[in-house]
Amino acid sequence: MVKICPIPGKDPNSPWDRRWAAGIFALSLAIRLAHLLLIAKRSPFFSTPLLDAGEYFEQAVAIASGKNHPFTVFWHPPGYVYFLASIFRLFGTALMPPLLLQILLGAGTAVLTYRIGHLWFDARVGIIAGVGAAVYGPLVFFDTELLGVSLSVFLLLLGFALCPAVDGQRWRWLGAGIAAGAAAVTNASLLPLALPLALAARKHAGWVLVGLGLVVLPITLRNYRVGGEAVLISSNGGINLFLGNNPDYEKTIGIRPGYRWKTLVNEPYENGVTSQGEASRYFIRKVAAFARTQPVHFLEIQGRKIRLFFGGDEIMRNQAIYPYRQWSAVLATLLWKVPGLAFPFGVILPLSLVGMVFGRRADVLLAACSLLFVVTIAFFVTSRYRLPIVPFLLVFAGEGLRCLWLQPGLRKAATIVLVPAFLAANIGQRAMTTQMNPDALLTLANAEAERGNRSRTIALLEEAVAIDPEYAEAWSKLGTYRHDLGQLAEAEDAYQRALELNPRSREALLSYAALKVRKGDPGAARALYRQVLRDYPGDPVAMSALEALGQAIPPGARGRP
Numbered sequence: 001m002v003k004i005c006p007i008p009g010k011d012p013n014s015p016w017d018r019r020w021a022a023g024i025f026a027l028s029l030a031i032r033l034a035h036l037l038l039i040a041k042r043s044p045f046f047s048t049p050l051l052d053a054g055e056y057f058e059q060a061v062a063i064a065s066g067k068n069h070p071f072t073v074f075w076h077p078p079g080y081v082y083f084l085a086s087i088f089r090l091f092g093t094a095l096m097p098p099l100l101l102q103i104l105l106g107a108g109t110a111v112l113t114y115r116i117g118h119l120w121f122d123a124r125v126g127i128i129a130g131v132g133a134a135v136y137g138p139l140v141f142f143d144t145e146l147l148g149v150s151l152s153v154f155l156l157l158l159g160f161a162l163c164p165a166v167d168g169q170r171w172r173w174l175g176a177g178i179a180a181g182a183a184a185v186t187n188a189s190l191l192p193l194a195l196p197l198a199l200a201a202r203k204h205a206g207w208v209l210v211g212l213g214l215v216v217l218p219i220t221l222r223n224y225r226v227g228g229e230a231v232l233i234s235s236n237g238g239i240n241l242f243l244g245n246n247p248d249y250e251k252t253i254g255i256r257p258g259y260r261w262k263t264l265v266n267e268p269y270e271n272g273v274t275s276q277g278e279a280s281r282y283f284i285r286k287v288a289a290f291a292r293t294q295p296v297h298f299l300e301i302q303g304r305k306i307r308l309f310f311g312g313d314e315i316m317r318n319q320a321i322y323p324y325r326q327w328s329a330v331l332a333t334l335l336w337k338v339p340g341l342a343f344p345f346g347v348i349l350p351l352s353l354v355g356m357v358f359g360r361r362a363d364v365l366l367a368a369c370s371l372l373f374v375v376t377i378a379f380f381v382t383s384r385y386r387l388p389i390v391p392f393l394l395v396f397a398g399e400g401l402r403c404l405w406l407q408p409g410l411r412k413a414a415t416i417v418l419v420p421a422f423l424a425a426n427i428g429q430r431a432m433t434t435q436m437n438p439d440a441l442l443t444l445a446n447a448e449a450e451r452g453n454r455s456r457t458i459a460l461l462e463e464a465v466a467i468d469p470e471y472a473e474a475w476s477k478l479g480t481y482r483h484d485l486g487q488l489a490e491a492e493d494a495y496q497r498a499l500e501l502n503p504r505s506r507e508a509l510l511s512y513a514a515l516k517v518r519k520g521d522p523g524a525a526r527a528l529y530r531q532v533l534r535d536y537p538g539d540p541v542a543m544s545a546l547e548a549l550g551q552a553i554p555p556g557a558r559g560r561p
Helices: 015-042 052-064 079-091 096-120 123-135 137-142 149-161 170-184 188-227 237-243 259-270 276-293 295-310 322-327 329-334 345-358 363-378 383-406 408-426 438-450 454-467 472-484 488-501 506-518 522-535 540-548
Strands: 336-338 341-343
Touching (some): 015 123, 015 137, 015 322, 015 329, 079 096, 079 149, 096 149, 096 383, 137 149, 137 329, 137 383, 149 170, 149 188, 149 363, 149 383, 170 188, 188 363, 237 276, 259 276, 276 295, 295 408, 322 329, 341 345, 341 408, 345 383, 345 408, 363 383, 383 408, 454 472, 472 506, 488 506, 506 540, 522 540
Antiparallel strands (some): 336 341
């Protein structure tokens, strides 16, 4: 049985606790604000939301302007987009207002981590955990990114912090369920975390589930009413599961926005699927077939993901993290690697395992950690998706330090856990890089082109293809911008390279055809436009260009009437 308040007679709302909470909040806020101001001034990527962040930004701007959500069935969990849209309605579409609110949420996360440590263990553990959350580098980093991590982690911890210190208080269990539901509609993988809350509530578990339903069921009903499918929260779960569980795992896990991603997303529809929910189930069936027909390979991949989970590396998903250290002295201090040590996860993980094994039991927190671990491993391991477990690990790390400090008799036994865990987290980790990922460079290049900075655009694209010579979209864009500057020979080389990598690239085919027209080779241009119409029947640009070149539209190339 969990003892929610393990210190007899200690009021978790005492003035002493509030002073510590205020101090942790102030420390967290100061660190995050300093980091935000530094990257706002120095990072070239600050004003350009990258990849997923760009999608969230565009969708939120559309909703704030009065339009409906672009998906009839939500693709991403919708909580963060509507959170952003609400801020944009109030303050306009500048990036600073939501980021300032997110650093407040990040400071709140540190306070909630402190409170959870205090409620389940004692004041010392709470203080260690809260200060740890205040200075934990990846938490600081994601609090200044438009990715919903700050919101979902804050809401998740709020659910656990609302657990009452005494029996009764049904409203607090209801609030815990509502917070868990809000976290789930921001990050659907957090939905299972309602289970340990319900177990902690015991006879009041129904109130947790009612709170959960009050938030999640309206999302399900909206998906059914607008999209005709009773998708619980979002429809991207199946493809995310597939990315981390398939025979070509090493390739699919690295798929980035572009033709390979579009090809994968469209695969279910090429095979007769007609709805988003069924597309998600299509990928789930592929994963099940892989596990059934190639069990050894499937288990090997799970082992690799477990190794990545316990490693100290902060693995990118949306963008590389370590390069931001060059623009923020705060992040450079709080996130780093040297041979034999990946800070901070390489320190937190071993200490947390000591707390789990030798500390006082907190079954609800152990269950939360176990579920978050399983969910992360079931999909794929990145810094962003591992982050929700970190506050719980910080609590157990605080308990681990308490054990090592106050119980000398445990130190020898704890070493048996501490040393191998430290080695697993820190040995063999990759070196830090200062290079941004190529798709981030492409996004910034497009933004620079919109600002009219063509030379900077070309430099970024050249950097992108130098890092990834098989990045077809970057080659195509490089050809376009060189074409605009009159660098025709260089543009032709770039188009040819793009088409070698992706022969069906509509953008490269059309741009290369326009180049051929400009160079006085209408025959080659006609051939390229006809190729566009073979791959994309009815394409209006290709048809108009062929007619302008005096070429009849081939039969069947106009597409469906």
